[in-house]
Amino acid sequence: MNQFTEDQLVEQTVISLVKKLWDDLPSPAGFGKASKTCHINAYKDEDDAKLGREHRGEVVLKKFLLPALQKLNPTLPEPLLTMAMDELTRDRSHLSLVNANHEIYKLLRDGATVPLFYENRVPRLENVNADLEKDLNKVMEFYDLRHC
Numbered sequence: 001m002n003q004f005t006e007d008q009l010v011e012q013t014v015i016s017l018v019k020k021l022w023d024d025l026p027s028p029a030g031f032g033k034a035s036k037t038c039h040i041n042a043y044k045d046e047d048d049a050k051l052g053r054e055h056r057g058e059v060v061l062k063k064f065l066l067p068a069l070q071k072l073n074p075t076l077p078e079p080l081l082t083m084a085m086d087e088l089t090r091d092r093s094h095l096s097l098v099n100a101n102h103e104i105y106k107l108l109r110d111g112a113t114v115p116l117f118y119e120n121r122v123p124r125l126e127n128v129n130a131d132l133e134k135d136l137n138k139v140m141e142f143y144d145l146r147h148c
Contacts, residue, residue, distance in 0.1 A: 051063075060089045062085060062089065065085055065089070066078075066085055069081045069084060069085060083112070087107065087114070088107055088108075092104075
């Protein structure tokens with residue numbers, strides 16, 4: 001295994017420096033000796049596997065997101081919630097951080113737009129008004145909308 005990884009060269013060095021600075025804080029401030037309780041390096045491969053994360057870049061834990069969406073939207077069918085989850089978690093690496101965050105903020109604030117019609121929808125939409133087609137044809141003829 002290569003010793004010269006970003007984790008070893010940068011991340012672990014920064015973590016040890018932060019822990020040292022944390023340990024040097026005066027105890028009356030309520031800090032000090034954080035090495036046992038400091039969770040600055042919360043992402044370890046074995047912990048990631050327990051959470052259902054495939055790699056460190058996967059910041060959204062989908063196994064927790066879908067149940068949360070179901071709790072917030074109990075009347076929506078699962079295929080629509082899955083589409084909303086896919087929209088929330090899609091790749092935004094082509095955007096700047098500000099634009100990507102703004103896009104996700106708008107989705108969380110306003111809700112994700114998912115198609116109303118999807119395969120296997122229940123119940124199927126049916127025309128219960130037999131005169132509707134005749135009425136629509138009359139309106140279209142009146143306003144000359146047949147050729148639009």
